[in-house]
Amino acid sequence: MNTLPDIPLTRLIEYVEEDCPFGDITSEVVIDPQICSAVISARESLVLAGLTEVIRLSEWYGLAASSACSDGLYRQAGDVIVTLTGQAHTILLLERTLLNILGRMSGIATRARKMQDLVSAINPGCRIAATRKTAPGLRLMDKKAAMIGGADPHRFSLSDAVLIKDNHRVLTVVDEAVRRAKAFSAYHRVEAEADTIDEALRIAQAGADIILLDNMTPEQVSQVISLLSENGLREKVLIEVSGGITEDTLASYAALNIDRISLGMLTHTVINADFSLDIMKES
Structure with a gap:
């Protein structure tokens, strides 16, 4: 497979449902329904991966998602990755899942890019490769992230x-x-x-x-x-x-x-890249 795999939307939804089997009780109890915006930003230098999944998942849950970035680009600490607008409850419901997807995939892509650049500088005809040493249920995500990084x-x-x-x-x-x-x-x-x-x-x-x-x-x-x-x-x-x-x-x-x-280490020992999500209250 030479093209990037498409992670099924149903799989992405499962990640959200795992995190809120009976809803987000904190947000439902303490926050009134309201519209707001939020920005997801990088907290470190990284190769971006997972943006496609974050936008698909956000839009499925009714949020407007906009970004000037794309997967595979280098981003620096402080760069805005995506802006979300919609119901505050929905943003809070998705927050950790979106950050987990971006963090894991960008962590893998960043490490893969680093390893491939090192190899290419010595032997341009040689490529690093990912393996099947992934957590069950995360293989498509991990493989796609490695491919974004050049593996x-x-x-x-x-x-x-x-x-x-x-x-x-x-x-x-x-x-x-x-x-x-x-x-x-x-x-x-x-x-x-x-x-x-x-x-x-x-x-x-x-x-x-x-x-x-x-x-x-x-x-x-x-x-x-x-x-x-x-x-x-x-x-x-x-x-x-x-x-x-x-x-x-x-x-x-x-x-x-x-x-x-x-290199099994690309996926069996993942160091997540760091992102933040910050909500902005509508005036």
């Missing part, structure tokens, strides 16, 4: 592509598994994980489209690439590396002749 989404689900990993290899021989997967369909990419240098060669010889080098050191990855080149196979496969790669070690992998670096 490859990798697989959205187990149905997207064949990826033969360590637990598959316990139950079958990896090169035979690759051949069976290739025979199954010409319309799904086949990727297989290699634990050793020789295993990587066998996977390539079996016709895999992508070789996943998991938990290998940069030196071991370099040896795999040399072996594939010697056998005329390097240009026939994509090389992906993964496994505990951090911001500190990213450059040492990016310097190699590889195609993808998958």
